[in-house]
Amino acid sequence: MTSSDPQAQVQELRRQLQSLLEAAKANERKLDRFDALERRLVAVGSMEELVNLLLVDCRADFNLDAAELWLLDPDEELRRALPALPMVKAPQLLDNHAPLKALFGAARTTRLVGAADAPLLAQAFGEGSPVRSAALLPLIRQGLLIGSLHFGSRDPERYDAESGTKFLDRLSAIAAIAIESMLNRERLRRAGMTDGLTGVHNRRYFDHRSLIEFSQAVRHRYPLACLFLDIDHFKAINDRHGHPAGDEVLRQVGGLIQRSLRTGDLAARYGGEEFVVLLPRTDLAGACEVAERIRLMVQEAPFVTPEGGTLSATLSVGLAMLPAQATSFAELLGAADRALYDAKRGGRNRTVADEAAGDAAAASP
Template identity: 50%
Template sequence: MQQPHPLEAENRALRRQLEALLREARANEEKMRRFEALEHRLIGARSLHELLQLLMDEYRRAFGLDACSLALVDREQELARLLEAELREGMHLRGLRLLPSAAPLQALFGGDERPRLGPFDAARHGPLLGTGLASVALLPLVRRGQLIGSLHFGSSDPERYTADAGTQLLERLGGIVGVCLESALNQERLKLAGLTDMLTGVHNRRYLEHRCLIEIAQARRYRHPLACLFLDLDGFKAINDGHGHGAGDIVLRMVGQAIQGQLRAGDTIARWGGEEFVALLPQAGGPQAREIAERIRAHVAARPIEAGPARIPVTISIGLALLDPEPAGREPAQQAERLLAAADAALYRAKHQGRNRVVSESA
């Protein structure tokens, strides 16, 4: 039997190598196509929440990852506040961790701003990605020379992320994510500025009206109670006339902070206008809502406000109303109007009964 010529065997080996290289090139081309598609979606994200979902859910699905998580430095709890309402509405962000400082990430990367690839270490990587993994990729997120977070990928394939693998694509992704996060945060800050009362720092009437519709829809869907407080400073005109408008502004600001400090984490406070505030208390029935209202009233009355050399005693009157548990087909906007009107009517009664008191009325 004639033996194949050595050159034929060499050619077959070369063809196999070429086919393997072509398969790898096609796979890399497909990976780059998916990466660029996701990149465009990241850049076009309309909110911080959408951006975070794309990072932790869409990227994991698009690239067949077994785990994906994100850690962000949140020293002033700004991110927690920006995401609070959406998280309360059930828009969970699985895999997101907010850190009070960059220290854990600095320990993770050791000052190196390049992605870390290698075998899974349960002690170091388990808290970030869970268990059952074989290899990981850790991407530091850096903006303006500051470590702002890290993105973590995990795979059950030990060959997926190896220490000698190229990191150019991951470095590019880390840079894009850092820019997108900064842009999304700035957008959220602008939105929040339009929904915040500049004098007191609490939400404004526009936000309250929007939030009221959401809380009513939630209350109807899950059949839980919703209370509304209408709060008004007693004798505020006399404070302005006797101490000046600057002192009046200080009083409004301090009272707004005092009200906010007595509310629960899921409650909403807004300045309605002038010296009036409104609070929404989801999942608070009559007794609990009245207890919260009385706590606010007593707290304000017990602490005179220092405005320059003056110590100004302040009291507030509060009207309390509960959402009708049987809306009888009313739209949320109609229910919101009736709820606020009922709380306002209760406030009117509190004023006429002597002020510095809480009065309830059914909505």
């Protein structure tokens, strides 16, 4: 301020004050937006809601041109959970830390990058992206880098390297906590409905889900097939090869059953060496085909033991269709159990359909 004119000096001071007030108001509005986002992150109730909040709502609320979420998923937990979720935009799932190390190196701090870092922008947002400046936020929990959140803009001045990152650092910390919380919730949910040995659903989950499938089939009058599967001579496998080998057979049989089913079918370990499968909207011929496919896969599989050897196994299958006048799911389950008994009595390693299955199939519309 070099002017000696007092009035000019006052005007200049007013201009500077006005500029400071506008900057303060802008920061206050920014703080309010970040505060509202943090509250929503803390309150999310599902992984679907969390992902949509970070990738869709953030983009709209902060006037971004791009938003990306990378999540480390070496054990494919998220790959199993996310495909069924109706998300506008899905996160990128990483098998290892290499892409994250390429972005953050050893520093693992928020990075503001501009057009001069075009290769880094292309890596973060993909080749051909219109992004010209970006904020790259590391997601860290308990000292571990679990992912990254990327905000991008076409404006090359939006994320200037000299700008402060206080708000962004806080946001990345809250987002990391929310992601970890959702992952832990998903693990607990899966643990509560999954058999720890075989990876298929457990009896508790089956008892709940089967009543839903039964009521839907009765209400909408579509066929519902039930398979009871039992590994033949399983006690002899344990006695001859040891319980660890028996556990491996159970685990591998569970995997073969799961790979044989469609989305929407239900497989569960019912108890011991018994498995049960529900096939909604499947007629008798289709159910027989699934049962035989599973039986033959088990018959032909070399089951690998913990010692590296192999052994053979077979299973018997009882099949039943939802009775036309059924009043409870127990009727269908009981019919499949009786058919399994007939398969065992008939020589094992075979599929037997309950006598009423043909009548139920004929009565279906």
